[in-house]
Amino acid sequence: MSEDLDVGACDSEAARLLPWYATGRLGAAESERVGRHLEHCGICRADLAHEQAVRSALRADGTIEYAPQAGLAKTLARINELGREPDAAAGAPPAAAARRAGTTRWLAAAVVVQAVGLGLLGSALYARHSPPAGEYETLSAPAGAAAGPRVRTVFDPSMPLGELRGLLATHSLVIVDGPSDAGALTLAATRPTDPGALLAGLRADRRVLFAEPTGRDPGGAR
Amino acid sequence: MDFIGKTSDGGSASRAGNDLERELLRRISSGDRDAFRDLYLRYHRRLARFLTRLTHRYEDAEEVINDTLWIVWQRAGEFRDASRVSTWIMGIAYRRALKLIRRAQTHARAMSLEVLDAEPVARDAIEATLEREVLERHLARLPLEQRLVLEFTYYLDHSCEEVAEIMECPVNTVKTRMFHARRKLRILLSEDPAAGRSP
Known part of the structure; x- marks a missing residue:
């Protein structure tokens, strides 16, 4: 892609497939096509090196560690709540009611x-x-x-x-x-x-x- | 000639991972909470970082993760083997994230400019961190669809066809978005002195 991705002199389809060649996610035929092209195209070889550097930077481990437990607990609570309603809602203890008040x-x-x-x-x-007048429907009706x-x-x-x-x-x-x-x-x-x-x-x-x-x-x- | 030095067992590891996740889905479809817990933990890390990068707010990322995995819990029985499990789950996450991002697009854009302007890259940071942060700053300036193609391809390792399935668009559209993303990223990096070394 050197010089603004000018692929005029290249196999343009091979040049477009470079990112997936870099990740090893091309099928056999496409991978072979790109490999053959790279043998005689210095521009695309330079582009491939650039794409690999972008990929490495993107995948580099960050310093932030995510804690999944809170989200997991919230999602499991959501699953459990759906599984036992509506009967549980009628006799819900105050703690449960307070928790529901803080739902998402x-x-x-x-x-x-x-x-x-x-x-x-x-x-x-x-x-x-x-x-x-006066008639209404309930779940038990x-x-x-x-x-x-x-x-x-x-x-x-x-x-x-x-x-x-x-x-x-x-x-x-x-x-x-x-x-x-x-x-x-x-x-x-x-x-x-x-x-x-x-x-x-x-x-x-x-x-x-x-x-x-x-x-x-x-x-x-x- | 192989220009990238692919590892020979990458494909089989990927297949084994998919088989394991398929089995987890099967158990989830019969209400197995332990299987759900395993799948949640497998996906939380890869989704959290990718989504936080997109939304700039961990709270938003977590909302998308929880909605996504909750839908997986509801629909595990509908999964068909035509896709990899990760492609199916990423498709759900993509649609949830897109809704959230579009809802808060103005806010997210303001946040991205504000945060990144206020926190210049630390010059004494280790090289890998410097590169990643420089790259992320420029990624944030790409149009959303182009940025997502880059993320799905380079961070989450999806094939072109899988990205098309996730984003519900033709394969050629994915290639075109990637083409423009690469071109814009190259221009942005070339104009940034902090990106002098690489990529």
């Missing part, structure tokens, strides 16, 4: 997005079905309009509200509970559907970070 900005953002979504979707459902399987989900916190609504509509889902402390929403299908297919569909969507059956419906998703 990620969860806070998720709660905000999902709470707004819950409000709007709830309003839309209310307008559509107009239940008599019959599902009503939500006749299909239930799943617990966590969405990407940066997901726009419009996309959340679109995703729910695509899978014929409504929000029946949440968000929990960990930002999880409980969804229910509005029509009978194959639980496995529903879970697979949700998990295939990159914006869905977590999707598991609730275990509360007899034919629930697995």
Whole structure:
């Protein structure tokens, strides 16, 4: 690349592959091509030496040592919390409640997005079905309009509200509970559907970070 | 002729590492927390340094690491052998980091200029440290996508095809980004008297 990477006189493809030749991450054919080129190209040999120096500098050990234990503990706590909710949330001791109050900005953002979504979707459902005054649904009550399987989900916190609504509509889902402390929403299908297919569909969507059956419906998703 | 003196067992060590990580993923998919702990510790070091360099804040790097490994916990069962485990995990980390960096891009840029201007390279530092810090200062001035191609290639040792998979772009785009990254880095280093020795 000497003199501004001018590869006009070189095998330009070989010159572009030099970084991966330097790291030994080329396939056999490409590696052979670059090797042959280097035999008669002094410019690329100099460039290769430069790239190796850049790589060495980048990989040189720094003086900073990172302590992974705190992050590991936080992530394991997040996993454990998701695994035992929502029952644990109801009877949480003060210490646990205090710890939850300090959960990450990620969860806070998720709660905000999902709470707004819950409000709007709830309003839309209310307008559509107009239940008599005083009636409301709890998790222990019959599902009503939500006749299909239930799943617990966590969405990407940066997901726009419009996309959340679109995703729910695509899978014929409504929000029946949440968000929990960990930002999880409980969804229910509005029509009978194959639980496995529903879970697979949700998990295939990159914006869905977590999707598991609730275990509360007899034919629930697995 | 071999111009780089490759070690003959590099490929088999890499394959053994991938096999081990594949087994860890299999155990994680069945809820094994010990396997998750092992995988977390394996990835924390390489992700921490690379991400801290990108974000300039260890707190941000750790947020990305924890989000990444949490997603790995959720989706371990979806991993397919078409990729190396490290490529799959780096792809997740890349998308999480990109979101965080773009969210805080203005702040990160200000931090990078402020910190680097305020802390000139120590002249009596050992040579290796001097080189690395000079290089990192100039890396921070490259466009994000170009810097990431350099990091994935030189620091994390991914092939061109793997970088394309991680960044979800064509292989040719990776080569072009690397070409421009090398050219800009060469210009920046040539204009810096502190980089007189190498690289």
